Amino acid sequence: MKCQKCPKPATLHITEVISEEQFEELHLCEECANKYLYDPQPKPQKGIEFGIEEADEASALNQRACPSCGIRFIEFRNTGRLGCPNDYQEFHEELLPLLENIHGETQHCGKTPRRYPQTKKTQNELIELRKQLQQAVTREAYEEAARLRDRIRQLEET
Numbered sequence: 001m002k003c004q005k006c007p008k009p010a011t012l013h014i015t016e017v018i019s020e021e022q023f024e025e026l027h028l029c030e031e032c033a034n035k036y037l038y039d040p041q042p043k044p045q046k047g048i049e050f051g052i053e054e055a056d057e058a059s060a061l062n063q064r065a066c067p068s069c070g071i072r073f074i075e076f077r078n079t080g081r082l083g084c085p086n087d088y089q090e091f092h093e094e095l096l097p098l099l100e101n102i103h104g105e106t107q108h109c110g111k112t113p114r115r116y117p118q119t120k121k122t123q124n125e126l127i128e129l130r131k132q133l134q135q136a137v138t139r140e141a142y143e144e145a146a147r148l149r150d151r152i153r154q155l156e157e158t
Contacts, residue, residue, distance in 0.1 A: 001102050003029040023078050027101070066090045126155055 001010045010027035014036070018024055028036060065072045069083030073091055076082055088095060100106050129152050136145040 001027050002104075003027065003032050004101075005029075005032040008032075021078060022074070025077075064090075122155055122158075126152060129155070 002008070003010045004027050006029060008029035008031070011030050012028050012033040014026040014028065014033070016024045016026070026036065063072060063074070066083060066087050067090070068086040071083035071087060073094060076087070076091065082088070082091075096106050129148055133145055133148040133152065136142075136148060
């Protein structure tokens with residue numbers, strides 16, 4: 001997870017209680033956390049630091065609800081849990097930066113199941129090799145293309 005104020009990795013995670021139902025989470029590196037904790041900073045007031053339009057926009061976002069489960073974005077921010085799979089689509093724009101900040105990526109590229117059929121793995125590898133072969137021919141990298149062609153033939157024979 002990256003620091004919210006700079007590109008360094010976040011090492012401290014601070015949760016500030018704003019009210020009984022509202023929390024603010026901060027993910028900061030050590031330097032930014034020291035500045036935040038030890039340098040006196042006045043709390044921003046809505047309408048002054050943020051434009052009035054931005055405050056209204058944030059308020060509207062927090063009130064937007066999922067049509068399937070009824071969870072509001074502010075509830076997700078406070079609990080860290082979505083209500084249903086439809087929430088990923090409903091709050092897509094807001095979730096992308098959060099997921100990228102937490103995981104470093106926005107697309108899952110995990111492991112395949114152990115029982116994944118060997119033929120599927122081979123088919124996927126053949127598709128990828130054919131793409132690479134086409135790119136190599138386009139770039140006129142004929143030695144690489146010959147190596148890829150031989151690997152494709154080897155996989156097709158087994």
